Amino acid sequence: MRVWILLATCVFACASAVSAQTAGTVRLRHIGLGDGLPSPRVFSITQDSLGFLWVGTNDGVARYDGVRFDVWQEGEGGLPSNVVYAVHADATGAVWAATEGGLARLTRAADRFEEVAEAALDSLGVTAVRFLDSDAGGLWLSAREGAIHLRPDGTVRRVFQGGPTASPMVRVGEAVWLRDCNLTLTTDTCRPAQTDGPETAPRAGWIEDGALRAVLTDGRVVRVDGRERRLVTRWPLDVVGRSSQTLVTPGRAWLGSESGLRLYLPARDTVVAIEREAGLVGRDVMALFEDRQGGVWIGTEQGLHRWTPPRSGFHAVTTAEGLGDGRVNGLTTLGDDVWVATNGGLFRRRADGSVEGYRTGSDLNQSAIWRVSPAEGGGLWLGSKRSGMWRFWPETGRTEPADLLNQTLGSALQVQNSLPIRDIVERDGRLWVATSYGMGLRENEQWRAFREGEGGGDGLADAAVNVIYTDRSGRVWVGSDGGLDRFFPSKNAFHRTGVSRDLATPIVWHVAESPADPGALWLATVGSGACRYVPATDETDCLRIADGLPSNVVHRIEAGDGALWLGTDRGIARLDLATRDVVTFSEADGLHGDIVDLMSSHRDADGTIRMGGPGGYTAFRPTEVRPSTFRPPVRFSQVERGSLVHRSMASGDTLQLAPSGRRFAVRFAALDYTRPRRNRYRYRLAPLETAWTETDGAAPEARYAALPPGTYTFEVVGSNHAGVFAPEPSRLHVEVPPVWWERRAVQGLLGLLVLAGVGGLGWVSVRRSERRRADAAEVARRLAGSREAERIRLARELHDGTMQHLYRVGHDLDRLATLVPEAERAEVSTVRSTLDEASDELRSVLADIRLPHVGTFGAAAAVRAAAERFQRTAPDVEVVLALDADGRRWPVEVQHAATRIVQEALANVGRHAQAATVTLRLGERGGMAEVEVADDGRGFDTHISDVAHVRGDHFGLAGLRERADALGGRAEVTSTPGTGTRVRAWLPL
Numbered sequence: 001m002r003v004w005i006l007l008a009t010c011v012f013a014c015a016s017a018v019s020a021q022t023a024g025t026v027r028l029r030h031i032g033l034g035d036g037l038p039s040p041r042v043f044s045i046t047q048d049s050l051g052f053l054w055v056g057t058n059d060g061v062a063r064y065d066g067v068r069f070d071v072w073q074e075g076e077g078g079l080p081s082n083v084v085y086a087v088h089a090d091a092t093g094a095v096w097a098a099t100e101g102g103l104a105r106l107t108r109a110a111d112r113f114e115e116v117a118e119a120a121l122d123s124l125g126v127t128a129v130r131f132l133d134s135d136a137g138g139l140w141l142s143a144r145e146g147a148i149h150l151r152p153d154g155t156v157r158r159v160f161q162g163g164p165t166a167s168p169m170v171r172v173g174e175a176v177w178l179r180d181c182n183l184t185l186t187t188d189t190c191r192p193a194q195t196d197g198p199e200t201a202p203r204a205g206w207i208e209d210g211a212l213r214a215v216l217t218d219g220r221v222v223r224v225d226g227r228e229r230r231l232v233t234r235w236p237l238d239v240v241g242r243s244s245q246t247l248v249t250p251g252r253a254w255l256g257s258e259s260g261l262r263l264y265l266p267a268r269d270t271v272v273a274i275e276r277e278a279g280l281v282g283r284d285v286m287a288l289f290e291d292r293q294g295g296v297w298i299g300t301e302q303g304l305h306r307w308t309p310p311r312s313g314f315h316a317v318t319t320a321e322g323l324g325d326g327r328v329n330g331l332t333t334l335g336d337d338v339w340v341a342t343n344g345g346l347f348r349r350r351a352d353g354s355v356e357g358y359r360t361g362s363d364l365n366q367s368a369i370w371r372v373s374p375a376e377g378g379g380l381w382l383g384s385k386r387s388g389m390w391r392f393w394p395e396t397g398r399t400e401p402a403d404l405l406n407q408t409l410g411s412a413l414q415v416q417n418s419l420p421i422r423d424i425v426e427r428d429g430r431l432w433v434a435t436s437y438g439m440g441l442r443e444n445e446q447w448r449a450f451r452e453g454e455g456g457g458d459g460l461a462d463a464a465v466n467v468i469y470t471d472r473s474g475r476v477w478v479g480s481d482g483g484l485d486r487f488f489p490s491k492n493a494f495h496r497t498g499v500s501r502d503l504a505t506p507i508v509w510h511v512a513e514s515p516a517d518p519g520a521l522w523l524a525t526v527g528s529g530a531c532r533y534v535p536a537t538d539e540t541d542c543l544r545i546a547d548g549l550p551s552n553v554v555h556r557i558e559a560g561d562g563a564l565w566l567g568t569d570r571g572i573a574r575l576d577l578a579t580r581d582v583v584t585f586s587e588a589d590g591l592h593g594d595i596v597d598l599m600s601s602h603r604d605a606d607g608t609i610r611m612g613g614p615g616g617y618t619a620f621r622p623t624e625v626r627p628s629t630f631r632p633p634v635r636f637s638q639v640e641r642g643s644l645v646h647r648s649m650a651s652g653d654t655l656q657l658a659p660s661g662r663r664f665a666v667r668f669a670a671l672d673y674t675r676p677r678r679n680r681y682r683y684r685l686a687p688l689e690t691a692w693t694e695t696d697g698a699a700p701e702a703r704y705a706a707l708p709p710g711t712y713t714f715e716v717v718g719s720n721h722a723g724v725f726a727p728e729p730s731r732l733h734v735e736v737p738p739v740w741w742e743r744r745a746v747q748g749l750l751g752l753l754v755l756a757g758v759g760g761l762g763w764v765s766v767r768r769s770e771r772r773r774a775d776a777a778e779v780a781r782r783l784a785g786s787r788e789a790e791r792i793r794l795a796r797e798l799h800d801g802t803m804q805h806l807y808r809v810g811h812d813l814d815r816l817a818t819l820v821p822e823a824e825r826a827e828v829s830t831v832r833s834t835l836d837e838a839s840d841e842l843r844s845v846l847a848d849i850r851l852p853h854v855g856t857f858g859a860a861a862a863v864r865a866a867a868e869r870f871q872r873t874a875p876d877v878e879v880v881l882a883l884d885a886d887g888r889r890w891p892v893e894v895q896h897a898a899t900r901i902v903q904e905a906l907a908n909v910g911r912h913a914q915a916a917t918v919t920l921r922l923g924e925r926g927g928m929a930e931v932e933v934a935d936d937g938r939g940f941d942t943h944i945s946d947v948a949h950v951r952g953d954h955f956g957l958a959g960l961r962e963r964a965d966a967l968g969g970r971a972e973v974t975s976t977p978g979t980g981t982r983v984r985a986w987l988p989l
Helices: 001-023 119-124 401-414 745-821 824-851 858-872 892-913 946-951 955-966
Strands: 028-031 042-047 053-057 059-066 069-072 084-089 095-099 102-106 114-115 129-132 139-143 146-150 156-161 171-173 175-177 179-181 200-207 211-214 220-225 230-236 245-249 252-257 260-265 270-274 287-290 296-300 303-307 314-318 328-335 337-342 345-349 355-358 368-374 380-384 387-395 397-401 421-427 430-437 437-443 446-452 465-470 476-480 483-488 493-496 509-514 521-525 532-533 539-543 554-560 563-568 571-576 582-585 601-603 609-613 616-620 634-641 644-647 654-656 664-670 680-685 691-697 702-703 710-718 730-736 878-883 917-925 930-937 970-973 981-988
Touching: 001 303, 042 287, 042 303, 053 095, 053 493, 069 702, 084 129, 114 680, 200 230, 245 287, 252 287, 252 296, 270 328, 287 446, 296 710, 328 601, 328 609, 328 616, 337 368, 337 380, 345 368, 380 421, 401 446, 430 465, 437 465, 476 509, 521 563, 554 601, 554 609, 563 609, 563 710, 634 730, 644 981, 664 680, 664 710, 680 702, 710 981, 858 878, 858 917, 892 917, 892 955, 955 970, 955 981
Parallel strands: 042 084, 328 368, 421 465, 465 509, 509 554, 654 730, 878 917
Antiparallel strands: 028 303, 042 053, 053 059, 053 084, 059 069, 084 095, 095 102, 102 114, 129 139, 139 146, 146 156, 171 175, 175 179, 200 211, 211 220, 220 230, 245 252, 252 260, 260 270, 287 296, 296 303, 314 616, 328 337, 337 345, 345 355, 368 380, 380 387, 387 397, 421 430, 430 437, 437 446, 465 476, 476 483, 483 493, 509 521, 521 532, 521 554, 532 539, 554 563, 563 571, 571 582, 601 609, 609 616, 634 644, 634 664, 664 702, 680 691, 680 710, 710 730, 917 930, 930 981, 970 981
């Protein structure tokens, strides 16, 4: 008995381990109320011919473009009821909704749902409906009390009373299969099929090799050819269980019920429970759907979820498999084994996938391991965060503290206590060691130290040395926080390169070469992107976000397959050296995560690349990884024309503006649902614009105002999440008719009248019109002038009054310090320092109140001055200026408003953002002045109302909107926690 108990326990444990390991590879992205979903209860999901996703919820029908939801409800939306049990997009492009109040259909031309009024539908009970397109055109419905076939116009063609209850349907040839029978348009009833056993309800169906396979509730999978049903295989009964939703995708079966979601893998005969750890929110699974990209959508009572199939070629090894504390710092290989340095020690992953951890010395256990590299003569060198170097012998698992090496190296570098090791390279009898305090070279049992600005030559550019690299010619290069240095053996010294000169942030973490780019070194930098350095010319050129990189923070670079593979803090990017095209891969493509750490990469002799970071590491062969070939079409989610909103315009349509309303806005989306906010866009309005404007997927839209009469074409092209753009743009034609006095015939007639002798009247009219415009301009000028005059008066009063009093008090304090005893002078000095700080703050306030550059040097000069003042108060924040317009010809009130908006946005950055970089943009397009302030800080929840912002002491956000509204413009703030904040304003000129 004990033997059987032990055996059963072992089998259960092994099965649980397999299930847990498989579940760890399933990651779901949750989309809920905070993303715009009208209700958390999701009953049904479908995708239309354009690529939009449609969701039936407890509060209407929602269309999703990857970023935003558009919602149709009762009333203006046309739905009979907001409770929508099923949605379906048919072959004609129409969207059907089965609601609690009846059936409705939305057509593209109507832009609203229309109720399908058929008595037969009421008798069938449309609250539980399954849809299926018909070969003959039209639609099959399997309802609660039977089945029905509708013509394309929505009228009833045939009714089948008393059929199977809301059963799934699959079309095979001319027949439509339900639970245990099939329907055709020539029969009156659902005819039973020949079977090999008792019939039970099918839970799913799909076409394979021209025949149907259906999953039955008793676990059988049957194959249907014509009217004959044949058993193919039998799943374990507990696989199907009481699942009400089943979806079969390549190599997987998704099974949903009110008790949760399970995944069946037939190849392993394994059932996995998908829990909250995988991202599932809620347990009642009410909808399963596979989109055209192979992504699986899950609807529960707590929202919408998406699973993205991992891209072939990547193999993620996660810390759930036993790799330490969750962060991979360093990687190397010996034979078939991968050695992993983590914050929790050293680990070996064998070729069979097993992981073994090693207990090193007690001193090392108290410090994270940063580096692991092969040692000449066998073994591994280990570099720790605090305890220096160690020598590890894999054969015995024994670790030897390199006390003498650490002591002599620390002594050479003049370091007494902890010695952080960042890189170790042993080659040709030389041992190079990079630390946070300089670099050491051990040769012939002697150490030589290299520190910042010392050691002959120029010395190191910075004491914090990050990487040691030997190029194909045998030259030694060192990357540090100060740039790139080259070692000259003849002089036994380092000399700095032009990298320190050329880069604003010359922090180099890795160096690589590629046969596809001979004579160049590629540098991974923190802040400057991926930089190409040519030793022959000592020149550096960098690729950044504007060139397609996912981030300017690049930690690692490895070469392979004619490309460079960049490990960034936003995924792994492939840079094609021939075309400079960039493709980005993320966690959704099968990576261990989106962050590659500072020292964590390795390239094997066979070309395999490994990159690691928080959560584990990813291994791949560059020749086996190919970018996604899916090039998403760009669709127009919404077009605004004055107060009118169009949600059904497609590429090639024409938008006609009213003569008095020459402005419009377009919201667009590239329908790649993998990582929608990483999709990128380029747009322009031809022929008004010839250059493309680039934007990201956070809020893709374009706005134009004050357009001259004429015909335009709005063009937009989008990329998928990997940065691969579609070959052709989507186009929206825009017509701006002239008002009657702008028509050529009218203008010609007026010209004839002027020539005939009524020129005087025309001259009077023109003069009056000019006088009215001049008067209006004068009023606006005086109003703006009075406001600025009041500011200047206030500044003068503060300067001539309060500031002079502060000077006088300071002078008195200086005199007092000479009169009081020496023991009390320190207190007087403290008061004097406080007074100086108050004076400095008052000067800063006076500089903000007065805008001396406005009106004389233009808005660009005023913005540049505001940036300089901000830089003095926040020296750790990099300010990037992109001032495409000087603003000198802008109205004074527009210059003032633009400058004030920048000031208020910068003040919020300084107080709340915790940003590393802030970018200021000033431009002019379509008769509008454009202002933008974007930072890479912590962001915030923009769903908080303006009132809540004011209550939370965020007055600037409400203030900048008020400034824009006062001039007839608009301002918006886009942000999400962890992704930075962007403030944009459009001011009419």
